[in-house]
Structures are given as structure tokens and as C-alpha cells.
Amino acid sequence: MTLRRVCVIGGGPAGYAAALAAARIGASVLLVEADRLGGQCVHHTCIPTAAMLSGMTAFLDAQESALAGVFDLGEEFRWSRLVARKQRLSAQLASGVGRLLSRAGVEVVAGRAALTAHSGAGGVEVEVAGSDGSVAHHACDAVVLATGARWEAPRIDGVPPERVMTADEIHALDAPPAAAIVMAGGPAATAFGVEYAFLLAAAGTSTRLACATDVVIPALDADLDPLVRGALATLGVECVGALDGGIMNGNEIVVAADTRLPGLDGLGLQDAGIATAGHVLVDRAQRTAADAIFAAGDVTGGVMTSAAAEYSGRVAGANAAGATQRARAGATPHVLHTLPEIAWIGRTEAEARDAGADVRVGIVDLASTARAVTLGNRDGACKLVADATTGEILGVHVIGAGSAEIVAVGALAIQAEIGVDQLAETIQWHPASSESLSAAARAATR
Amino acid sequence: MPAEVVIPKLGMTMKDGTVQRWLVAHGAEVNSGAPLFVLTTDKLDVEVEAEATGIVHHVVAEGTTLEPGGRIAWILAPGEGPPEGTAAPSPSPASATPPASPPAPTRAAPPVIGRLVATPVAKRLAAEVGVDLARVAGSGPGGRITKEDVEAAAAAQPSTPPATSVGVPVAGQRIPLTGMRGVIAQRMTASLQEMAQLTLGFDVEMDAVEKLRDLLRADSERTGAPIPGYTDFVVKAVALALRDHPRCNATVNDGAIELLSDIHIGVAVALDNGLVVPVVRNADRLPLLELARETRRLSEAARSNTLTLDEMSGATFSVTALGMHGIDFFTPVVNPPNVAILGVGRVRDGIRFTKKHRPKRRRELTLSLTIDHRAIDGAPAAQFLRAIGDYLAGALRLLS
Numbered sequence: 001m002t003l004r005r006v007c008v009i010g011g012g013p014a015g016y017a018a019a020l021a022a023a024r025i026g027a028s029v030l031l032v033e034a035d036r037l038g039g040q041c042v043h044h045t046c047i048p049t050a051a052m053l054s055g056m057t058a059f060l061d062a063q064e065s066a067l068a069g070v071f072d073l074g075e076e077f078r079w080s081r082l083v084a085r086k087q088r089l090s091a092q093l094a095s096g097v098g099r100l101l102s103r104a105g106v107e108v109v110a111g112r113a114a115l116t117a118h119s120g121a122g123g124v125e126v127e128v129a130g131s132d133g134s135v136a137h138h139a140c141d142a143v144v145l146a147t148g149a150r151w152e153a154p155r156i157d158g159v160p161p162e163r164v165m166t167a168d169e170i171h172a173l174d175a176p177p178a179a180a181i182v183m184a185g186g187p188a189a190t191a192f193g194v195e196y197a198f199l200l201a202a203a204g205t206s207t208r209l210a211c212a213t214d215v216v217i218p219a220l221d222a223d224l225d226p227l228v229r230g231a232l233a234t235l236g237v238e239c240v241g242a243l244d245g246g247i248m249n250g251n252e253i254v255v256a257a258d259t260r261l262p263g264l265d266g267l268g269l270q271d272a273g274i275a276t277a278g279h280v281l282v283d284r285a286q287r288t289a290a291d292a293i294f295a296a297g298d299v300t301g302g303v304m305t306s307a308a309a310e311y312s313g314r315v316a317g318a319n320a321a322g323a324t325q326r327a328r329a330g331a332t333p334h335v336l337h338t339l340p341e342i343a344w345i346g347r348t349e350a351e352a353r354d355a356g357a358d359v360r361v362g363i364v365d366l367a368s369t370a371r372a373v374t375l376g377n378r379d380g381a382c383k384l385v386a387d388a389t390t391g392e393i394l395g396v397h398v399i400g401a402g403s404a405e406i407v408a409v410g411a412l413a414i415q416a417e418i419g420v421d422q423l424a425e426t427i428q429w430h431p432a433s434s435e436s437l438s439a440a441a442r443a444a445t446r
Numbered sequence: 447m448p449a450e451v452v453i454p455k456l457g458m459t460m461k462d463g464t465v466q467r468w469l470v471a472h473g474a475e476v477n478s479g480a481p482l483f484v485l486t487t488d489k490l491d492v493e494v495e496a497e498a499t500g501i502v503h504h505v506v507a508e509g510t511t512l513e514p515g516g517r518i519a520w521i522l523a524p525g526e527g528p529p530e531g532t533a534a535p536s537p538s539p540a541s542a543t544p545p546a547s548p549p550a551p552t553r554a555a556p557p558v559i560g561r562l563v564a565t566p567v568a569k570r571l572a573a574e575v576g577v578d579l580a581r582v583a584g585s586g587p588g589g590r591i592t593k594e595d596v597e598a599a600a601a602a603q604p605s606t607p608p609a610t611s612v613g614v615p616v617a618g619q620r621i622p623l624t625g626m627r628g629v630i631a632q633r634m635t636a637s638l639q640e641m642a643q644l645t646l647g648f649d650v651e652m653d654a655v656e657k658l659r660d661l662l663r664a665d666s667e668r669t670g671a672p673i674p675g676y677t678d679f680v681v682k683a684v685a686l687a688l689r690d691h692p693r694c695n696a697t698v699n700d701g702a703i704e705l706l707s708d709i710h711i712g713v714a715v716a717l718d719n720g721l722v723v724p725v726v727r728n729a730d731r732l733p734l735l736e737l738a739r740e741t742r743r744l745s746e747a748a749r750s751n752t753l754t755l756d757e758m759s760g761a762t763f764s765v766t767a768l769g770m771h772g773i774d775f776f777t778p779v780v781n782p783p784n785v786a787i788l789g790v791g792r793v794r795d796g797i798r799f800t801k802k803h804r805p806k807r808r809r810e811l812t813l814s815l816t817i818d819h820r821a822i823d824g825a826p827a828a829q830f831l832r833a834i835g836d837y838l839a840g841a842l843r844l845l846s
Contacts, residue, residue, distance in 0.1 A: 003527040025473035025501055026527040105525040323473040326585060328592070389574055392567040392593060417565030417593055 003028040006320045007126045007140040008106075009113040009267070012039020014297025014309035015146035016097050018317030022144070023104040027321035030138055031106050032113040032128050038094040039148050040260070040298070041306040044168040047093055049195055051086040052171055053337040056202045060339050068376060079176050079203055086171060111136075115143065115272040115293070124272075124292050142292040142320035145280060146313055147267060149260035149298035154183070156254065158245015164254045167196060176203040179252045183243055184211040186258040189303045191217045191336055193257035194228070198338040200255070201235040208252075210243035219334065221348040221383050221397035223363065228399060231340055262299045277301075284326045286316035294320050308332045331414035335404040340380050343403035345410050346395030349385050358388040360420070362444030366400040369439075370431030375401050382406055384420070384440035391419030396440075402433020409437050420444050448529055449498035449521040455514035456487060463487050464511040465518055469588065470496070472504040476521060483518070496521060503528045564591035575600045576622035626720040637782050641698075642819035645777040648831040652793050652809040654841035655679045662735075674738035676811070677713065677767045680790050682737055682844045683837035685709050685729035688763060691830040693822050695762050697783040703821045712761030712781060713741055715748040722748045723781060725761045734845050769793060774812045785821040788834075789814030 006022040008015050011033030019031045036043055059077050066073035101108055111128040116137065126138045151166045170177075180200050184193040193209065194217060201207040209216065209232060215225040216232070216239060229239055240247060243254065262279040275281045275289040279301025286294045296316035297309030308329060315327045336342040352359045366372045366380035380400015386393050396410030413423050424441035428434040453463040466486040470476045482496040496502075500521040505528075512518065520528045564572070564579050568591045572579050575596070582599045584591035603620065623631045637643075659674065666673050674682075688695040692705045709730045712723040724744035729737060747753045764781040767790035774791040781787055796810035813834060817827045837843060 023525050026503060026522055026525070028527075318473055321473070323471075325473075328586075328594070387567075390567050390570045390593070392571075417567035419566045419570060422566055 004142065004321055005030070005123075005138075005140045006142050006144065006317070007032065007113070007124070007138055008144045008146060008317065008320075009126070010034075010039065010146035010148055010297070010299075011037040011097070011101075011108070012146060012148045012297060012309065013041050013306040014148070014299075014313035014316070015039065015144070016101060017310045017313030018144040018146055018294075018296055018320065019101060019106045020104050021314045021317030022321035023106050025318060025321045025323060029104075029106045030126075030140070031101060031108050032111055032126070033108065034110075034112045036094055037097045037101070037108070038090070041309075042090055042093045042097065044151075045192065045258075046306050047090050048086050048171045049167070049192065049199075050337050051089045052082055052199055053195060055082040055085065056199055057337065057339045060202060064376060077203065080174055083171060083173070109136075112266065114266055115268040115274075140292075142294065144286075144313070144316045144320050145267065145274075145288070145293065145295040145299055146297045146309075146316070147263040147299045148309075149304055150263045152259055152261050153256050154259050156243055156245060159243075159248060159254055163248075163252075164256055166259065167192060167255070167257045170196065170200075170255055170257075176200055176205045177253050179206040179249060180255050181208045181210055181240070181243065181248065181252050182255040182257055183259070184209050184216055185213065185218065186256065186260070189219070190258045190305060191219065191334065191342075193255070194232075194342070195336050195338055196255050196257040197232060197237050198235060198336075201232075201237045202339075207236070208238045208240050210240050210247075212242040217336075217342070217344075219348070220342065220344050220399075221385070221395065222350060223383055224342075224381055224397055224399050227340075227379070227381055228342065231338065231342075231399070258304075260298065260304055262301050264299065282316075285319050285324070286312055286327060287319070292320075303332065303334075305332065305334065307334075328415070331411050333404075333407045333411045335407065337404075340378060340400045341403040342399045343407035344395070344397040345407050346393065346414055347385060348395060348397065349383070352385050352387075352394045357394060359394070360386050360388045360444045362386075362420075362440035362442065362446075364436045364440045364443065366398075366433075366436055369433075369436055371433045371435065372401055374431050382436040382440050384410075384423075384437065384444050386420040386441075386444050391421055391445075392417065393420055393423065396437065398436075400433070402436075405433050406437045409434055447523075448503075448526060449500065450517055451482065451496070451519035451521060453485065453512045453514050453516045453518060454494060456485075456492070460487055460514060462511050462513050465506055465508055467508055467589070468502075468504060469493065470502045471588070472502060474502055474588075476500065476502050500524070501526075563589065564596075565593065567593045568596045571596045571600075573622065576620050577603065626717075626722070630720055633782060634779050637780050640782070641780055641785075643777075643780055643816050644819045644824065644827075645814055645816040646824065646827055646831060647775045648813045648815065648828070648835065649796070649810050650813055650835035650838050651798070652676070652811055652838060655838055655844075656793070656809050658841040658845070671735050672738045672742060674734055675741075676769065676793050677765065677790055678734065678738045678741055679838060679841065679844055680767075680788070680813070680834070681711050681713060681726060681729055681741065681765050682732075682734050683834045684763065684765060684788055685711055685732075686837055686844070687830060687833040689730055690833060691826065693826060694786045694817070694830050696785045696821055697762075698785060698818065698821050699783070703785070706762045708762060710760050710762045712764035712784070713744065714764065714766035714781075715745045717749065722753060722758060723761060723764055724748055724753055724757050725759065727760070763787070765790060769811060776814050778814060778816045780816055780818055785818040786827070786830075787816050789816070 004027040006027045006029050008019045008031045019029045023029045111130040113126050113128045116125040116127045124140050124143045128136045153164045153166050182193050182197040197207050197209040215222050216228045273290040280295040280299050282295050282300050286296050288295050294316040296312035298304040315325045318325050333345040349361055362384045364382045372378040378401045382398045385395040393413045396407055398406045420441050424445050426438050428438050464486040465483050467484040469481045476496040478499045479495050481493040483494055485492050485494050498521040500523050503520040503522050506518045577596050577599045582591050582595050585595050586592040663673050688709050696703050696705045711726045711729040714721050714723050726740050764787045766778050769792035776789050778787040778789040791812040793811045796808050797805050798808040815831050
């Protein structure tokens, strides 16, 4: 028997995770990337945003320490240097992805891939159009579609298209815009808009945040919404309603922070018999409607985050190589690297109740915790939602210092199905942010 | 270099072995020395450890039986393929590829012997909905049973009523061993596993008790005092006899028999969905009428589910009665940590022969005494029974 030949289309988080997973269990893997390895995550979303925000939060932290008299304030914030630094860090990560793939024996090909009409019972054929005009055909036993998403700037009534900028355009600017109105939500169901409002406001842009919903972040428990609004207000960000041309000020640009749509064009999906509904439809094993064709990441729609893409990519890659895994994606965390940090995982209390759960919640005011005090009296809150009958952790929602750290423990508890009573008994370092999660668990078990 | 995994030869007489369960999934990583699969032979089940580190590539499915030396898997280096001619097996039921829509594998797996791995939430949910985890196929990492697996198994069960429902049992119903049933199951099994139990039957004369009871009944119409039941008389007789037979009022602990100074008698009370054993404290010191009042109060509390934990703990000896159901003799199971339990049968007509060999009617009942033979031998147990019989035959001594 020869090795299973797996072709992965796309080199972003879903694609490289799929390629590595397939190679790991003995498949021969070909990865086709049309642009740059690393995908949106490394070049346009997570990594550039996190790199920009880390510089920004360091600056704000320093300003706060200066105000507290710990040291003298002298430095000025330099947007252009932050952009340059971000470029270097993104490039570093992209080459890291390349090294990882080559070490795993994955063959990487530059070009645009499509499924051909020859695909059928005997396997799948992939046609790769190289950037140099060459065309090659590859016969495979299985294919993983991981083509990600594409930016699509929204058309807004009364706003000329040249005044609408997507996130990738914002962090390529030489200087921050004078005034901006940021769209909080979008079809990708993320909250990156909040990060951009924070970034721009801290950089001196007169910033407003347009929220189409009652709360700023729909996926975050509504009890924490006032704290999110408070943090934004501290930076001078004003929250307004849904965006239309009528509320625009003269010099404002519109920031469409996350208006990405699954990238379905030019793949030959219809001829291959793959069902779509604005995105590729997959089952829990990441299989599409067509034999031997799997899909993962943003192209499958839903919540478009790298964390979800990477996880579904691992499952798709392993299954393409002959494994029989099933995705359990309920425990995908979200983190906003703002100041204070905002992070969540799982359901809000309202969602859990709507789903019919008998719910118990535990809330801890972070302002009274030792860690928050040692950081200079930070405020925030941690809310835990659990099932009253089984003790299952249904959601963890945090705003404040160390939110990501707290939610990371929540992610472990949810995926491992650790109960709230066991979580309540865990020992955490003192003083550390993670103490708050144990405390919230104890509050929920009382 | 791929490392071959074969069925090991565990002894001279081993003819073949079965891969009962893979402990590392196909495609997953294993470290040398970590458990790789459960091997079943005609004599034993053993966990076999991996002898190399790498990616596990199954060659056979669970349930496959081969002779020692038969190849069952490869352990591969990352990126390495298995040698020619070894295809991966078709998936076993536990890790079956799901059908196109989300449903989890719902097939009932055969009961698994040995260690069951389930997540804490899965265990709690299984207890709640009455699913037997031994029959659930795990789909989580390493075959771990997840909440979703339990939900699927529960959905596949034929119309299970809620675990907490009581009342008339219906055929086909599954009553989980949880709550009171769980406690009974656990305690009774532990009792028979730990102790060397022996039951002795002994008929006692109840004429005196019956006469005294008739007097007390007449008295009760005037004073409103409670009429002691037959069991109350027996409890009182037992409590007094225990003073002279301290071996029966004991507990076995840490390799020693501890004789107890207080005499607290547990009295079993049957309920719709089980039984409880409330305790009459210092029964030897309670006058019969007060003892009767106390047993009545306790059994009412038991039926209304208002017994406190204190009222149910601390028994040094137990009494259980089945006489009202027509039973004469039975073999009660000792209520740990006691060393003996007395079963009370039906009060019935019997025959006694006079010195002149004339048959004469008498009232009698059979006592069934189960003892823990580790603490008490047959002869002293018989003497204890005789002492109880003597107290019952001379009923007036029971009054005070």
C-alpha cells in the first residue's frame, strides 16, 4: 500500500494545522497557498492586531504608572514605529509556519488550487495554477479545503466607499486617522471591532463605536456590558447605534474591522458536489457533502477565529489521513487584548437559560481581588455559568486584568468536562488573576 | 524505523490473545512505557505497554484474536508511513466515523470489564438520567466517555422514566442504583463481602407476650398509652439479652472485636422504594411503653422522610421484621458495622406437648439471627437466642 496522499488548499491556521495533523499520522501532504503562509491570522487579523495592541497597552500601562508617580513620563507614542514592529513580527511568524511545515515533510506549492471535474470515487484531482502561468494536476486520496475568508468592505447607505476601510488597511496606515467610527460587529461574529476602537482611541483618533445590538459584545455575558462601556468611555470612545450615513461626521472614516466572508470562489465546489450556504457545509468529522473532501476554518463559516480554525483543521487533516476524529468545538475561547483585557468562552447566562439549562452562576468583583490591587487597583468582573444538575461549566466571561489567563482555565474545564465543584477546589497562585475563577466557582456552588 | 507491535506470549500455555481495547487511538501519539492496549487471554486481562515512542498505527481492530507474535500495530516516527501491506483497520464501534449529520455514536457497546474512564460531568449526568456507563462507548480522548456520549446513550434507551420517579415499577423500566437504592446496594454487598455470615433459626413461645399485650390494649383504651407491637417486645427482649451477651453488641474494627458499652437498636422500616433503619437509643433502659412510643415516632418520621442523620446512625444491633408479610424464617443480612441482626417472623399457632405427651396450642414465632462468624460462634449465638426467648416467655420482665 502506498501512502495516503492528502492535499490541503490554504496555508492559514486551518490549513497548516490540517497539513501537520495529516503528516503526523503518516500521510504524504501537499499544501497549496495562493498568497502567503500564515493566512489572515498572521498577516491581517490576530497577529498584527495583537502586536499593535501590545505596544498600545504597554504605553497606557506606562502612562498609568507615571501618573502614580512610579516614574517620569517622557516618551511619546509613535504609531509608525508600532506598524514597522508589527510587520517584522508577522513576517517572523510566517517564516516560522514555513519551517514547521517543511520539518514535518509537507510539500508547499505556491498557486491557486481548484477541484477538477475528474474528482470521483478513485480519488480527487486538484488543479494548481501557479503564479508563473503554469498549470499542474495532483491526484490525491483526500483534500482539505482551508481557503479561509476574504475581506469585503460593506456598502453603507450614504457613505462613499473610499471612506470605508477594512482592518488590514488600518494597520498599514502611516499615521492614525483623525476621526473614525468603528463597526462593532460583522458577519464573522467576532468582536475585533472593539479592539480597533480601543487601538485607535488610544492612538489619539477621535473614535466612536457603532453597535447594531443592545450590548457592545453580544457573545459576552450582558452583566459585563457596563464594564465594557466604562472601559471604552475611559479612552473617550462613544458608543452609538447601528451605522448609517446619517450619523457620520464630516472627517470620519468607517472602520469595518471584521467584515470577512468565507472564500468560496474559484474552487470548483459546485462541480465537485460540495454543498454550501454562504459557507461550506461540514459534519462533525469536518467532511463535506463530497467523498474524501474535508473542510475547516473560516471557509466553513460560523465564528471565524484562528482558534476555531486551527482546531477544526487538526480534525480535518487527521480524518483526511484516515483517522476517525470528531470535532468538539464548544470550548473555543475568545480574547480581546484591550486594556482591560476581555475574554470569554461558552454560553452567556441568558443563552444557557434559553437552551433550557437549570443554571447557577458565580460572579466575582475583580476590583476586590489581591491581583487587581497589586496591579494598581484595576477593576473588572468574572462570571461563571454552570449547569445546576451536572455541574458542567457552560461559560466563563471576564473583563479585567488576566482575563485570558482565567478563560484558559475555563477552556480546560469545559473541554475536559470538569465540574464546577472540582473547579471550586482547584488551587491557584496568590496573588494571581486565576484565583478569581476558583472563587466564582465556589460562589456558584453555594 | 517503524516498530512492530505484536501479541506478547505471556506464558507457556498461552495459545492466543485478543486485543480487547486500544488504549491509544489510531493516529495518536504514545510514549514508550505507556499502556497501549488491553490484552485478553483465557486467564486474565492485562494492559500491555508500548515499547517505542511514536505515532500508533493500528493494524487490527478491537476484538481481533491472534497467536502470540501476531502483528497488531506499528509505532511510527512522525511523518513515517507503515511498511507495505498493512492497511489501517476499519474503525471499531467505539470510534466509528459519525454519519453526515451530528449524531454521536449511539450503539450500545458491550459491557467493558475493568477501568471506566468518563469525564466528571459525564458521570454526574449518567447517574442523573440512569445510564450505565459500562455500556457507553466513549468518543473522547483515549476513549473517554463524554457528556455527549451519555446523552446519546440516554436518547437510545427505550423510554426511560426519570431516575427519581417512585411508585409502581413498570416492566422494562430501568431503576438506577442511586440515592437510597445505591446506599442499600452498596452496604448490603459490602456486608456479604466482608463478613462470614451465618443464620440460626429459633422458635420462641409468645403466649406471655400475647397475654400482656391484651392487658395493655385494654389499658390503652383508658389511658391512651400506645399498644406495643410484637416487634417492640422483641426489641426490648434483645436489648436486655445483649447486656449479658456483649459479643453480639460489637463491631469488628482493625483486626479486633470491639465490645460496645451502649445498646442502640436499629429497627428496619420498609418504605415504597427501599428501607431505612432508624435507631432506638439505649433500648435496654427504655420502659416498654416508651420504647413503643419511640419506634412509632421513628417509623412515622421514616415514612414522611423527616428522619435526621443522627436518628439513622449509631445502631449497635439491628432488628428486622417480616412477620406481617407471612414470613417465619429468613436470612437477614448484617447491617454494617454491627456483628448481628435479628429477623422477626410471624406470630402463629404452634403445638407444644405437655409432660403427659398431650398436644397443646401455643403462640410462637421464629427468630432468625444472622451473626458475623468472625466475632461470634454458633453456640454463644444460640445461647443469646435462648436468652431472648426466655425474656419473651417471661414477658412481665420486659415492662420496666
